[in-house]
Amino acid sequence: RPAEAAAPPKAEAAKLAAKGRRPRQFWRGVTLLFVLVLLLAALLAWRLGPFAPTGMGPVRELFRSTLSERAAQQKSSGAPAAPPGPQAAAPGRTPAPTDVRYALEFGPFPAAEEAERVERQLNTAGVPTVRFRQQGGGNLYGVFLEHVPSRPEAEAIQERLKAEGYAQTVLAGSGDNLSIRVGELTPLRTAVQVAEKLRASGHQVRVAVQPGEALNLAIRHGNFASEEEAGTRSRDLSQKGLSGHRVVRVK
Incomplete structure (x- = not known):
């Protein structure tokens, strides 16, 4: 029975391939987690402002500049402008007194x-x-x-x-x-x-x-x-x- 004899080697190959993918998936998850931690740390540093740890200044400035650019783009794309402030009324002329008798x-x-x-x-x-x-x-x-x-x-x-x-x-x-x-x-x-x-x-x-x-x-x-x-x-x-x-x- 040659077909039955060939089945075990194929199963063994599938098991070995699965074992090889597990380390790669593990390190991929670790890398993704590390990136998320960095992003959270950067966001926290930007929110803390002057209380952020030393070394997070460039990250904070990067986030601030990005938000400023987005706000400028929204304003130029047709966002409603703020209503103009009240203008001072021009001083009117005092009416000339009528000659009442x-x-x-x-x-x-x-x-x-x-x-x-x-x-x-x-x-x-x-x-x-x-x-x-x-x-x-x-x-x-x-x-x-x-x-x-x-x-x-x-x-x-x-x-x-x-x-x-x-x-x-x-x-x-x-x-x-x-x-x-x-x-x-x-x-x-x-x-x-x-x-x-x-x-x-x-x-x-x-x-x-x-x-x-x-x-x-x-x-x-x-x-x-x-x-x-x-x-x-x-x-x-x-x-x-x-x-x-x-x-x-x-x-």
Whole structure:
């Protein structure tokens, strides 16, 4: 049996080959372990920094330079840049001060007679004034004495009204439809007050709305640079008995 006799030599050869590979595998494992130990030692030395053992400085520097190069490559490859810091705002220009002015205002007066009375009182006390017209935003009304029989009779009534203190009268209408308007066109409240005084004197009057828009009159005094200065002047006038005014901004 030649085949059976050849089998043992082949088995012996396989055993010898396996025994020859074992020393090589052993030394290969030892070498790999040694390399791992060196790498761990180098990493430990880099982490320890100045406390690393003498002789590990070059290894530590090698690791640091490698990491720095990788960080630079990542930054150049499109890593998001850090947001810019806040920039100092450019100093703005201080706005030029506006020329604000203040005055003392009396009124508003719906009737010119009342405004003239206050203005005379102020001027007599040596207080210069300026008169202004303001939109009243309402209707105008007139006070009329109606059913005047004739023009001569109307003229006689006008003379009596003038003697009673109603200096301004206007003859309106024609023929048998004559009437006398007393005073100026005023807002309703003022017209009603005038009508009540005339009725108390025995006149028959009527208040009627007229075309146009009511205007109020205001009287102003002074041209002050500050509200405090205007307030000081206001208190001075109040002590003199000239009240009924307020501080207003005019510019």
